[in-house]
Amino acid sequence: MASYKKSIETKDKIIKTASVLFYNQGYNTTTIRDIASHSGLSLSRLNYHFNSKAEVAGVICKEFLRNLNTELFEIIPVKQNKILRDTIHIRTWISIFHSHNPTMNFYYELACANILSELLIESDHQHFIEQADFLKLNLDAQTLRMYAHIFVASLVQLIRAKKDGDISAKTETILDMCNTLHLKLLGLDSVDQDKIIAEAKIYASRIEYEMTDLSSIRLTYHE
Structure with missing residues (x-):
């Protein structure tokens, strides 16, 4: 022991x-x-x-996402609606690495090394399974895994394109696009998508964050 x-x-x-x-x-x-x-x-x-530096980075990435999820669950007044909560999570995470250079650089380097996609697939697959269960969707695990691949591939390419200057879209536009893709994959219609994204924007705009390394994060929510 x-x-x-x-x-x-x-x-x-x-x-x-x-x-x-x-x-x-x-x-x-x-x-x-x-x-x-x-x-x-x-x-x-x-x-x-640890077998490699990449393995260490993978643990850090997963730990950060877990810590972010825990912080969000504790501070935002959204406990039962998993879809809205996950939409806020996506929005907050992308917003952080678009506004915080050390985080942006870290994920960009992992994306260029073809490490990031592999790291995110498993966690996003699990999220899609939980979301499908919440919405009572009749979707098998393989279909949901395909959804995870689509979402992660789009996200990783956006990270690379934004950092390389290949796209000039504002962060808010990218956040809306990622939220829309995620909700569309779940089969929500455009009216429900717009409603959830509008709510997520309000909650996310009230969140401030503090970071001193790449695995720890402290969130503050302003009512």
Whole structure:
């Protein structure tokens, strides 16, 4: 039991250290040796817990999305309507990495390294399953997985295009487009889409965030 606890503590330390390094100097610039050194570990000990820098980045990405979801659930007065809550989640996440350079750079570098899509597919697939269940849709898991692929592919390409200057659309336009695609995949008609997005805009506009690394986030909601 003690050795298991120690292993968890070591993993947490590696993730926290890497999150700060990626935040301050970027994913590409940071090496696996940097992470080991700043964690106070040998390279072989770090490799015992993680096979690669990409694996570490994947955990950070998932942890950030989990923390964001937890924060949103705690602060916004939307508990029962999962579709509206997830629409706010998408809007808030995209807004953060469009307005916060360290986060934008991190996700952009993961997108260019073909890492981001793989990371997001599983979590988005699960979200689509939960959303379909909430809406009582008769959709099989493979169809919902296809929806996840479509949504993630669009999102990743938007990240790359925005950072590369290939599109000049304002962030608000991109947020509306991502929300619309997500809701359209679920089969909601245009009237319901517009209503949910309009509500999500109001809630999202009242949220402020604080970040000191790439896995931690603190949200404040203003009534």
